[in-house]
Amino acid sequence: ARFSKPFASWSIVPSWDETPMEQLFSRGLEGEYFDNMTLSGTPRATRTDEKIDFEWEGAPISGIGPDNFSVRYRGVLRARTSGTHRFYLTSDDGARMFIDGKLVIDAWYDHGPTTEICSCEMEAGREYEVVVEYYEHTNSATLRLGCIEPKDFDAERLVQMARKGSSAAAVCVSFPTESGEEVEVKIGTSFINFEQARRNLCSEIGDKSFEQLLSDTGEAWEEALGKIRIETSETNREIFYTALQRCMLLPRDITEQGYHYSAFNGKIMPGVMYTDFSLWDTFRSLHPLLVLLEPDRVNAMIEALLNSYDEGGWIPKWPSPGYSNIMHGTHGDAVIADAYVKGLRNYDERKALEAMMKNATTKGTGHYVARVGILDFIRLGYVPTDKYGESAIRTLEFSYDDFCIAQMARAMGDGELYGRMMARAMNYINILDPETRMVRGRNSDGQWRDAKDPSISGWAQGSDRDRETYFRNITLFVPHDVQGLANFMGGNKALEEYLDYFFDNDFYYVGDEYSMHSPYLYNFIGKAWKTQRTIRRLLDYNFTNDSWGLPGNDDCGQMSSWYVMGAMGFYPVCPGIPAYQIGSPVVDRLELSLANGKTFTLIAENNSPENVYIQSAELNGKPYTKCWISHDDIMDGGTLVLRMGSRPNRKWGASAEDILPSVSAPAGE
Known part of the structure; x- marks a missing residue:
């Protein structure tokens, strides 16, 4: 820390180390x-x-x-x-x-x-x-x-410790000042060492004043937020840009002049490093949003995940900054595959696939558990409940992650691996119970658990309603094979009835990531107007521009990105597929400035809180009847016009050829 004037006295409050x-x-x-x-x-x-x-x-x-x-x-x-x-x-x-x-x-x-x-x-x-x-x-x-343990230090010892750069819980300094006088403090930080903190102070702040840094920061945020320009009400504008700002906070870059401290091996390493990946949450819509807005940063984030793999042996699940065992799947697989199939490839793709396959085939170390139950998943086709907690969601998430690996393998030309992993991606069906038409735990011998077994989730330990909530939410996590889920339930009509009951009886909660994508599932069964109605109700009701404006934990930008993409009118139901499901935009107009220099424009004509239904659409002046839009269509620029009305057009987006095809291709195809 550097001060604008000398201080009269100083001391530190030392931090005490834990005793072995x-x-x-x-x-x-x-x-x-x-x-x-x-x-x-x-x-x-x-x-x-x-x-x-x-x-x-x-x-x-x-x-x-x-x-x-x-x-x-x-x-x-x-x-x-x-x-x-x-x-x-x-x-x-x-x-x-x-x-x-x-x-x-x-x-x-x-x-x-x-x-x-x-x-x-x-x-x-x-x-x-x-x-x-x-x-x-x-x-x-x-x-x-x-x-x-307690420790005692006299004043002279504290001075010596501070001069040598000892860690401290606090630093106390005092100044002789006049009334109203300001003292300016500039602070540099580092994960590497004190000398690097001093270098960072010089390179990041240097001789700039507080006012200059304030101005520079404002310009940086204006550039970042200005990649999406919207026309809407002032209230919606405040909600939208507040959410977008939160989407750009994490993951964060901890690279320092070409080096980083590695929490994976405890060493100072060359290369880029990002941390605070809440991957179980953010693979769903935050990372797909960053693919559109910050593709260079996405490439760097993937490079950081691969550096983590080199330094610690695994792609982490939730690095903060090192390994943690939070949640179930290994959704770095989804982040990498989604970026790859959308054309972002400025990293070692072979190493990426190798690291993803380690997730899919190798038992964790204990210190880092990776996919808990993966060997049983391979052997049995599901994660057995008598051996592992939350086995149903593990089975579903492992199946989805395997689907993502398959998509990357296909894009890389590896047909054999694609077929093998696509076959495993269908394992989700093994824990769908024909009796209840929902997920259900199974033991190692194949026997079903009780239909109300609370082991479905660590959060389902309360009432019957609590348990039913999690059974119903978790069942819907089959984003890679919605048609297969519908077929299991008895057809498209059966899935429609399931979704109607789900939303009408308040089983859906926007803050529960398991089913964040579920409002858009109506699109897959020819009922796009129900997606439009449902998503607008959720967006308008759950998000406000006051201190209670989020309906729960933001989870490192995931909830905010769910709002941003929903408000824009298109959402990535299945990262790993280069397509977005069209909903009902909150904004009247948006211009998305793309890194390739092109601009994608979406116009919602006659849009209002009442006019939530798409009557017709045009893409680049031509009639558009699909309820989804490809990533390439967005990246090519152009204009999508949605004409809105107060009554549903049940035919728009309802034809079989207009619905995104099922991806449950036979193995090897």
């Missing part, structure tokens, strides 16, 4: 494992560990199942220093902690990944009994114990 558990628990921590969630009966297994730091994939220990188990750890902590010790207990599902019999952390209930903190005064040399208890209900299993 083996230094506090010299005799380890003895764990007793129970095959129930109540720590009752006789332990089925025991084991002593140096520390508690687990993300269990499958069973935690031989003899105990992956779900509905509990464990009690006991250890003796010998305090090395006197003072306040701070303990951190991270868990997924129920956990509690005792020190000398006193309950100090109580989170004994189902919950998502949560960190509880407590402080305890301890005396140097004294021993304390520490007990940690945990129960796992279903799905993720995480338990981690950490401790920060």
Whole structure:
């Protein structure tokens, strides 16, 4: 940090490092494992560990199942220093902690990944009994114990630490100032080291004033947001551009003058790196939107994913900045395939396909789980519920990711791989239950689980309504074979009735990514007018221009991009297919400035909150009856005119030849 005037005094508040558990628990921590969630009966297994730091994939220990188990750890902590010790207990599902019999952390209930903190005064040399208890209900299993010991520093030591570049929780500086005087502070940051932070300060800010940086930032945002010009009401304008701004925040570039810190191998590496990919969310519409608006950045993001593969062995699922095990599929596959089939190829495509195939064929390491249950998926054609949590959605997502790999293989001319992966892409049918006409868990022996089995989702643990909600939402995640889903249900009419019931009874929630695409599924069965009606209701009702303007978590731009593309009038139901489903635009006119220098224009004539139905359409002056538009049509520029009205035109987009063909081609075709 550089200041515009000298400061009179300064100090730091040092940050304290976590103490290795083996230094506090010299005799380890003895764990007793129970095959129930109540720590009752006789332990089925025991084991002593140096520390508690687990993300269990499958069973935690031989003899105990992956779900509905509990464990009690006991250890003796010998305090090395006197003072306040701070303990951190991270868990997924129920956990509690005792020190000398006193309950100090109580989170004994189902919950998502949560960190509880407590402080305890301890005396140097004294021993304390520490007990940690945990129960796992279903799905993720995480338990981690950490401790920060107290440390004392005198004033001179703090000065020396600051001069040497010690990490700190805060820096305190003071100035003699006149009334109203401003002090300007310029700050440089780096993931690499302090010297790089100083270089970044010079290159990114340098001698520019606060006012100049403010002006430069405004111009940069104007250029970015100006790639889409719209005509609409002022309220819609505010909602649209606020959403578009959020779409451009993440993923973020952490490359520093040609190098990056790698959270995958702990080294400073050459090349580009992006982080904060919320891939389970953002593959759906954020990345397809960036393909249209920021193709150069998309190429760089894919290069970053491949650098992650080189440095850590896998394309990450949710890097922040390193590997995490969040969610189910490996949707870097979808991001890469979608960009590839749309012509973005400024990266090593062979390495990309190699990395995608590793996702599709290789069991994770434990530290990074990749596709949990992938070997059983290959062997059985589905992920078995008796071995893995949330097996139904894993089966559906693995099938979709395999479809994406198939599309890239076909575009690269590998017909054999295309056929093989397309056959696997149809595995989703193996967990669709003919009795309920919805997804349903299956055991390894092929037997169906109970039709109301709450293991369908970690969030479906409440009422029958909660469970039904997730069964119905998850069932619709077959974006790559909508016609196949309709056929399973009994035909297009049956899928139409399913969707009608789904929306009319409020099972749809725009913030639930499983079924974000579902309003557009009517297009695939000749009922485009129902897509138009449904999407406009959702866009107009769920998004506002006030502090409650989003209907839930933005998920790193996914919800905002869902709005932006919906408001523009076309949406990528199935990334990996270079086409977009046409809905009902909120805006009256938009001009999309493309990187190739062309402009795509969409005009919604006679558009209003009441006139949500397409009466007719023209593309470049010629009648257009398709309820979808290809990526090439957009990239070629031109003008799409939609004439809107208050009554549905049930014939527009309804003919079989106007509906995007099914992609469930036979293997090898």
